[in-house]
Amino acid sequence: MVTTIFLPEWLIGEKYVTFATWGLVLVTLILALVTLALVLDSRANRREQRQRWIKEDQDHLREHEELLQRWKREDAVRDSAADPKADFGLRSNRGGDFTLWSANLGTSSFLLVRLRMVHLVGEKQDQIHEFEPAIVPVGQSIEIRLPTLGWQDGNWEVYLALRGPQREVTTSAKLYYLLFADDRAVRVQTDLRGLETISCPKCKVQVTNFEMGGLASKADVQQELEQALGDLQRSCPEHESSSPRVRFPSYIRG
Numbered sequence: 001m002v003t004t005i006f007l008p009e010w011l012i013g014e015k016y017v018t019f020a021t022w023g024l025v026l027v028t029l030i031l032a033l034v035t036l037a038l039v040l041d042s043r044a045n046r047r048e049q050r051q052r053w054i055k056e057d058q059d060h061l062r063e064h065e066e067l068l069q070r071w072k073r074e075d076a077v078r079d080s081a082a083d084p085k086a087d088f089g090l091r092s093n094r095g096g097d098f099t100l101w102s103a104n105l106g107t108s109s110f111l112l113v114r115l116r117m118v119h120l121v122g123e124k125q126d127q128i129h130e131f132e133p134a135i136v137p138v139g140q141s142i143e144i145r146l147p148t149l150g151w152q153d154g155n156w157e158v159y160l161a162l163r164g165p166q167r168e169v170t171t172s173a174k175l176y177y178l179l180f181a182d183d184r185a186v187r188v189q190t191d192l193r194g195l196e197t198i199s200c201p202k203c204k205v206q207v208t209n210f211e212m213g214g215l216a217s218k219a220d221v222q223q224e225l226e227q228a229l230g231d232l233q234r235s236c237p238e239h240e241s242s243s244p245r246v247r248f249p250s251y252i253r254g
Ligand SMILES: [Zn+2]
Pocket: 200, 201, 202, 203, 204, 205, 232, 233, 236, 237, 239
């Protein structure tokens, strides 16, 4: 039995089939283009997202780095605020010894560690005095008696080494002229004076005396010494100098 289905003419007519086919092609093409556009768009979105993440990561890193730097700066400020700040001085006492005083001007207690003396002209050995542990509380001042044994006459730079909660620091130098008689300190002055023996830098022979009076700072001393020593070296072995500070002993002048 054959069943015949009657379809309307507009559905099966040849020109309608052609039309429908082209329609399908067109729709497929449009779908393909839309899909392509979606794919490209999502790829662009992913790239954008990734760049945003990278940027956020970099921002976080930078914030972290800034935070670390700030902590370091704050630590350094705290450390240096805790460093000992002191004034000090030397004077002779009735027993013929020295009295060292030290005042705590900082914000934390410190220990006196040692006193170091450096000869201003450089001919004599450094002298170092280590202390028995002595604590100087904030806002207070202490005095220590120092024996004069082994100390030498002359003009010296004096430093104090102090131990604070974080580290040991050295004070800036003070200049002293010291004079002894029978191992007793008979003069302790903060102005430079007297004659220091100096040597020819070339032949190392002690040739002359150098006037220290009127020199006010280490820089002054170095400047005047440089001139005198330069003269002596250039004129070796006659050893002459035009410096008014240089005093030739009579046996050299002849
Ligand atoms: Zn010489």
